[in-house]
Amino acid sequence: MVNKLIKEDTKMFLTGNEVLAYAANAAEADFMYGYPITPQNEIMHTWCKLLPKTEAGFLQTEDEISAGFSTIGGILAGRRAFTATAGPGNVIMQDAMSMAEMMRIPFVCAVMQRGGPSTATVIYAQQETTLTCFGGNGEGYRIVYSTAGHQDLFDYMIKAFNTAWKYKFPTFILADGYQGKMREPVMLYDPASRGITMEKTPAILRSGVSADMKANHIRNTFNLEEELMEELDKYEEEFNRIAPEIEEYEEYKADDAEILIIAHGIVARSAMTAIDELREKGIKAGLFRPITIRPLAVKPLRAACQRAKQILFTESANGQLARMVLEKIYGITTPYSTLYKMGVGVTGDDLVQKVESMVKTPAAI
Amino acid sequence: MVNKLIKEDTKMFLTGNEVLAYAANAAEADFMYGYPITPQNEIMHTWCKLLPKTEAGFLQTEDEISAGFSTIGGILAGRRAFTATAGPGNVIMQDAMSMAEMMRIPFVCAVMQRGGPSTATVIYAQQETTLTCFGGNGEGYRIVYSTAGHQDLFDYMIKAFNTAWKYKFPTFILADGYQGKMREPVMLYDPASRGITMEKTPAILRSGVSADMKANHIRNTFNLEEELMEELDKYEEEFNRIAPEIEEYEEYKADDAEILIIAHGIVARSAMTAIDELREKGIKAGLFRPITIRPLAVKPLRAACQRAKQILFTESANGQLARMVLEKIYGITTPYSTLYKMGVGVTGDDLVQKVESMVKTPAAI
Amino acid sequence: MTRTKIALAGEGGQGVQSVAKILVEAGYETGKQVLYIPNFGVEQRGGVSIAFCQISDTKIGEPRYSKADIVIMLSDRAIDRCTTYIDENTTVVYDTSVCTKKPEVKCKKLIGVDANLIANTELSARVFNIIILGVLLEATHVLGLEDIKNAMEHALGKKFDAKPELRELNYKALERGMNLLKEKAGV
């Protein structure tokens, strides 16, 4: 058992990476495997600095491939293990993530997005959205929480462990370099104080199997196409069935919004800044922010899109969320416009200007 | 210079993997880097067996990561180099592909899809569609030809080299294990005989730089977010500008189709079998087959969807093409239905049954 | 019928794919449209080996079909694997001297042959697969005897030249296979 550091509500002024390390501890995560990459390093640094107090475990591996696969090993052995990565690290860790997807391993990973493609920048982006949801050679049976600040980081990192272990789908915190490196106030708490019970993490590969127990053999390879499909059809059915329990979203002045901004993560916060300003100017703007970007909360999303007169997709990427949303809002005819800044933060001003221009010259399909 | 083996039109009965090796030779490709993986091995085997005749080069690397990066090295040195992979190999080769995307390297790779996620099956699937188009931590500035048989393999493999070197975007042949392993007749030819001139492949890193030439430094890392965005905005503009020159698609009885099947690759062939049968039964089915699945031929695609009464997406995957199509046909209200068989071939019979059921009970949005 | 769909299945050592190759090669050489998919899995040996062949006069669409016109099954495990390709229009052949069970399928025709026994007792264990080729030839009626002989020459010519008596042996096996089916047809 790991020692929990936060016993009562504690307000702190931290970087997001520090928040994630504290959150993992609050969730009783007891092992981190990882490989350094900016901008997620401080999760690891904080975790390591706290080790004497937490008595948790840590292993720095030789690369992200091994960080991913050893995390799987740790989970199989019954630890609430996790990892974190970003950018090119996220790319090569897909190898392990796709195995976790196939084997239904409760893999938890924090992704702190940086500019892409390739090494690009170490700073910030939302360009790992597609990758985190659908990376690997599979169908994306994954759960992805896109956070928008430090309280989210704490809340959803705790939740990620429970989601992963309850449903046995790889679960991600999708954040970014801004969130990782910036400092803002956050309330840390013991999950129990919020009525949150942590799921049990029984070992999948058991030590001390008694002689009369059948050995557990887990695999990811099938000899026949049909065997694979049968398995995946089950996953599909299950993923769809549990989706309603998992889906989360946030609306901000979306009820009567004529212009609906769809944004996730930290960009959604800029949208709120813009919406306040726009409302002051008499423009009815609102926000739909998917919190789970996989699975998407399709019903409220469609409803909000239907209600609006125009939609604005905005991302620090080139429409990666938009692609996922457009798939789900097919059939609706509300015209949309886009404001994409690849690898660059979207500011409130950017959005105010854009929405004003949409009011002047409405978007067409 | 490599020796070209096919001097005049030659009909042969080959496996698809063999076709690809011949096509690469016909395109005057002179170096293959690669790592074995089923079902693409025979591209490599054939290439190796032909080496004494072709006098081309080959390097078997230690993994797909190195296959991808050494291919980049070969291209930088001015060779018409290429590689091939599949499944988990495609996953980890994304690391190199995303560098090629960032550096605008004319990277050519044949992807022979197998079941996923993870090791899954070595046989067949269309589950690497998202991965091949959008893998890596970027925006998918890539060109992807989805082939539907051996003639396509030959034709488009040749074309892939020209597309890659002309536009300097990574270019992919997206095929699958069936196409790789199956045998069917194919006509091999010298591209010159079809009026095809191969693009030049000048070295990007030059040897023998004369003393007064400025050294060429190529990079993929930027210090500022804005530098990255500036670069990527250029790519976006360019990708959109050249898209009309690249887009390809095929329609089969789509003109008057009431039920429009949208399928790519080998599944499109099953659709044709089904359509013939359905037409005989008096059901007006038709096919829209994107050949370039990235970029998509959006205009004709939208037109076909608009004309139809119902759409049927079918894939040996869980809607990976559909997601890309739905993004592009937003605003249209033709209802759709789906037939997805993850990792399993879709047969004509499957489609006949499905379309018949759609006739009976039409899809709703 | 313009397109014939064949599935041929057996154990790793039984030479299923070599037979299929000769068949489709023959089809190709006679100018037909041909599509052949060897099945393959992770096991290099050990799994059931299936050959999916199509021979047609017109362009072939689907690479894999739901139901075959002819299914030949050469072991118990082959029977288990191939039942799915059989419907009421399928002619089913199985080797009674290898299989320990009779396929329980609804089909057009179910024919048991004892090719393995014949090979071992009358000819040679090595030509078992050629007997099966004969069976196949007779069952499909798509290709002529000469076409197949040419294709055999292509595939085995070198061996034949080295040991001319092998050619005769193989021809015999081929004809034995064809006759086997003729005898058994309708069983």
Add this chain to the structure above:
Amino acid sequence: MTRTKIALAGEGGQGVQSVAKILVEAGYETGKQVLYIPNFGVEQRGGVSIAFCQISDTKIGEPRYSKADIVIMLSDRAIDRCTTYIDENTTVVYDTSVCTKKPEVKCKKLIGVDANLIANTELSARVFNIIILGVLLEATHVLGLEDIKNAMEHALGKKFDAKPELRELNYKALERGMNLLKEKAGV
């Protein structure tokens, strides 16, 4: 004004981030909403170092802003990098004793201070950044002197305890910075 947006930029060695940290720590301690993003790039040293700070009475939305209320630039390269954050509502401060050029910007107020010179000649090179902190404090008017002193105690307390004369030196630097701006305001 409920939200103050500050950009502080300089060379690696100038202590920009330490100043920013003290400032936002002070803001946090006084119960304000605070958001601070240190800029970072691939170079561990060498690039221009920028601190983006926001201090507000209400919840802060956007993490990065287009235009700052106050921009402080401590080197020529900092001027080049930060011009983008300046508009007609921005108060701009720069160090005339380091920068060799005057920022060419349209802004609310452009103030040149010679903090570096003062540090080197009057106080100590090491408190250059604390002078800047004083300038910042005066420019923003969001936090009180005591708030900052508390935060300085937090950050530098141990050093102060070891060398008590340092505390005085730093306080002097802080006040010198505040006065510097008071003198120069309106220039």
Add this chain to the structure above:
Amino acid sequence: MTTKQYMGIKVEGVAKGKADWYCYTELCKGCGLCLEKCPINLKGEKCLQWSKEVGIYQTPAVQPDPELCIGCGTCALVCPDSAIRVERKP
């Protein structure tokens, strides 16, 4: 412990009656590796040989000459598929 019934070849009384020799045909893949390790075969005599019976892949299994086999168990040791057992009699 198994309750499964195994089929195969039993050669009784090898090693001058001191042992029984078993080949499990459901396990024997006919690789012939055992043949090359049999010490009697190595001496040039024909002890362990291909059988008329077939193994799991319809290929010949193996079987020793009871007169020659000394029951040394080398064949059993070497068999990759544990298809041979040599049982010393009590």
Add this chain to the structure above:
Amino acid sequence: MTTKQYMGIKVEGVAKGKADWYCYTELCKGCGLCLEKCPINLKGEKCLQWSKEVGIYQTPAVQPDPELCIGCGTCALVCPDSAIRVERKP
């Protein structure tokens, strides 16, 4: 070849007038590594020292005592940024 003009510190006539010593302040990052390798400093004398002038990062550059400097060039050899040149006079 360069046409660029370099700014810096020139100490003329070190090594008893046999050499000139240059420090390019646009290159010197003030790391001080050179100080530790100067053989004169190593002997305990104060030859190469921090300068009043600053380098590219506003940190002190370096400068030798012309009386002590023997113009050996060790400082130039060691400087990671080629910020020192010792020029023997013809």
Add this chain to the structure above:
Amino acid sequence: MVQVLDLPPVLPNAQDEEAGASKFCPGCGHGMVLKTLAFAIDDLNIKDKTVFGCDIGCSLLSWNYMDVDSVQTHHGRTTPVIYGVTRANPEIIGIAYMGDGGGLAIGAQHLVNAAVRGEKMLAILVNNTNYGMTGGQMAPTTMPGQKTETTPYGRDCSVTGKPAKGAEMVSSIVDPEKTYVARATVSNLRALRKTFKKALNNVQQGGFSFVEVLSVCPLNWRTNNVDTWGRLKTMEEFFEVKEFVSREGLEG
């Protein structure tokens, strides 16, 4: 004559009888290595604390072969999965079972770093001088002149280098006081069993063990029973069979 037999086959306890005949080709060395490993596990009575991981390569076919909890991983990735397991629960004896391709090519960084860090595990590398599962391509260990699908005219060492020697490499980077490194061969299964026991005992004492086993791949070598053993002999001449690193008093 085939009959119902009165005795079942002698299978090691740590092998799963229910799996039936292995999925390996006839005469494959993997079968010999695994059954010997299973006997060694029996000998040490550690079945209950062993976790077995297999690589992708023909080793994957062993995913249900052993009667110990086991995990099938990715090509080259068994080492990190297994040290992930044993880091998480040091009570477990972790075995990573891989081919020469998995260990020396795609997974070389893991093998090297596990060895350097002294991960508490046994890495078994089955050297069959080719990529068996994918149909016989060149491996780092392919012998000079050996024909494979990617060296169809024989491996030319002036182009592709000389065969990689795993045991030698691992020996050069480990902490000799905590490590056991050996090369063994399937031509001597009694010795192999001893080797495995030493290797496992070293792991039980908290060390890292590496055993390279010279093995056979009759399918891709296209060898009959006679030539298979013959080829193995040539390998044994090239790859020295011996203990490279061992701590004192290790029992086998």
Add this chain to the structure above:
Amino acid sequence: MVQVLDLPPVLPNAQDEEAGASKFCPGCGHGMVLKTLAFAIDDLNIKDKTVFGCDIGCSLLSWNYMDVDSVQTHHGRTTPVIYGVTRANPEIIGIAYMGDGGGLAIGAQHLVNAAVRGEKMLAILVNNTNYGMTGGQMAPTTMPGQKTETTPYGRDCSVTGKPAKGAEMVSSIVDPEKTYVARATVSNLRALRKTFKKALNNVQQGGFSFVEVLSVCPLNWRTNNVDTWGRLKTMEEFFEVKEFVSREGLEG
């Protein structure tokens, strides 16, 4: 007094003057290694046939440092890019420049396999006992007891193993007749220049060369000028500075 100087700095020809002051931190060893490399290239007059590849790690900051055609790659991937180049055009002298993390951790499979295959290239590994670029985490080479961000209480070798020795490992796997392997140090740049010349000459003769350079990282070590040199001395005691493999008659 700062003045306009009558002489420009002495820069090697193979260094790009226009790049100005390097992007490395004050006192960084990378600067010393690279300028020495550039001088060695000058000495051999091979600037026109050299292609330089840099890893991600602080080495990336050298992407425009050399006046030879150069390519910035990914973390750990410089080796495959460079052998990709030299396989394609063997006239080119390829140099892969990487950190200890890039060479011995994430890129170890490439280094090992390039060495085994005898790729015609020079791999330079700058050992600064930590991950410099990412802010100073443990590297495989981190010294016993060394504090880094991921070993904040000092590296405990009983948990993470002893420091990896790259030159020793490479030496154990190469073909000694075609290879040059050495460990050098930035405390002796004259010797380093010789080492680089030998290494490059070996490449010119078609061989594989590996040079590990003991270097300094004052930023993450948090050392001043005095302690930086002191720490390097400790490293030199731990990591033997010498030629490990050299073919006869190689000139330096």
